[in-house]
Amino acid sequence: MTQLVHEIRASYAFVERNFNLVKRYWGWEVVWLAYSIANALSITFIGAGAEAVTGQAIDTNYMIFYLLVGTLVWHYLAVVFDNVSEMIAWERWEDTIEYTFMAPISRFTHMIGQTLFSLVYGLLHTGIILGVVALFFHLDLRDANLFGSVLMLVAGSLSFIGLGIVASVLPLLFPERGAQMTHVIQALLLLVSGVYFPISVLPEWMQSLSRISPATYVLEGMRAALLEGAGTGALLGHLVRLVLIGLIAIPVGLVVFRQAERYAKRTGKLKRSG
């Protein structure tokens, strides 16, 4: 019990610390939020302008909603992935990695804290963007399965946390460029997961990659729930796949991270700043 209290306090240390950092880097947060809103609006306006571009009758509202779900869900998943995968990069930037790694806490506790922060931060950020975009477009959610969409988001978060943990190894192993390497993973997921277009338009070999990306299932499930009003039962297949990916990716991530930490401690890479 005492150990559990200790681990909970330690997890909270990361949540509190990260929100304190968000407060201090408020200028960056404002810029990042403005950029994200402009980005979401730009993409959604592509849907609004599709009829004018093609000169053909298109269900514009459906197109707007399709793109909006893509941009918001992707934004949320990317924020979660970024924050988890940058767990080590943050410590390197601030030169606190040795202090944090010397603390008497398990790496699992460290990751739980970072993950909790990522989820809350991701939801707040995405919620604000949704609020602003809703001022520009009429979003009809009367037939949407909101409960199902929340379930999809939760299940999707699990798998992205797992991927984030695996990716966080890169800044540990490559102090100089590891953080940038995580962006490659994100770019590949963006390409193959059908964020802004159906995966059926991709070449066949790329479609097989789409099937191993958890983002594909999150987006398909979210669109089914919000655009088609699909019932929660109909989302079950996607939910099971996402939970399975999460259940595999998180323990694999932890094992990979543990090995990488030992390697870094053996070779002296922990102390080098990028």
Place this chain on the structure above:
Amino acid sequence: MHRNHHVALEVSGVTKRFVRSEGLRWPWKRNGHDRKPVVAVDDVSFEVQRGEVFGILGPNGSGKSTLVRCIATLLLSDEGQVTVFGHDVLQEEMAVKQLINRVSVEASFFKKLTPMENLLYGARLYGLDGRDARKRALEVLKRLGLKEEAIFRPMEEMSRGMQQKVAIARAFLTQPILLLLDEPTTGLDPRSKREVQAFVEELRDIHDATILLTTHDMQEADALCDRIAILDEGRIVALDTPAGLKTLVPSVNGHDPTLEDVFMELTGKQLVKEDAEQ
């Protein structure tokens, strides 16, 4: 278990080598010299008794910080064993982490956060309750001479000397039984240096702390340490009390030898002046 241990720290035959990375090379251009290991710590052994202030004196690159990192669970040694109050640093890493804390030459803070926020973060990692930690942090920081407004302003607005004192306060807050001070006064002005040294003396005299102090400041080592090991190129070349070390060399022109004289006599080198190292 540690309460009954008289030996706080036991370092036995510790060796640490690093392989220098040569970057990306064509496989056929590799040769035997490419990955020759550098021995940073070479078969080092010593014991530190409970309550002792043990100094490691050596120039830059002598292996002091590498050795401290091996003790602090931040580096895995290639050979030998380190135990802290009987706990092996490799086998019982978590138990060791609960007993130690380290202050390094780099203050290792979130510079945008305030001293209070940094100390609270550290306290929570060590399992302290937030309310108690806040109260104790305030006491320790005020004791160090920080004004109320400085406690709630970002660390980046403080002088390095003040940052270093906050670093010691952060370590002190978690009440470590073994405190590793890795060049805590390097780069500080004389006044800040003296203040940090006074705080270390207080830790030694009033609190039940064993201290391992690395430095290349001979006066500091002489004033603070019960025993000193002189480290050169990763090896211990002498280990004794400051007075005992000085008996190793004859007096010159009627002057008592200093630790610098001892170091020069034993290694044929001069300790690098601190200013030149910044």
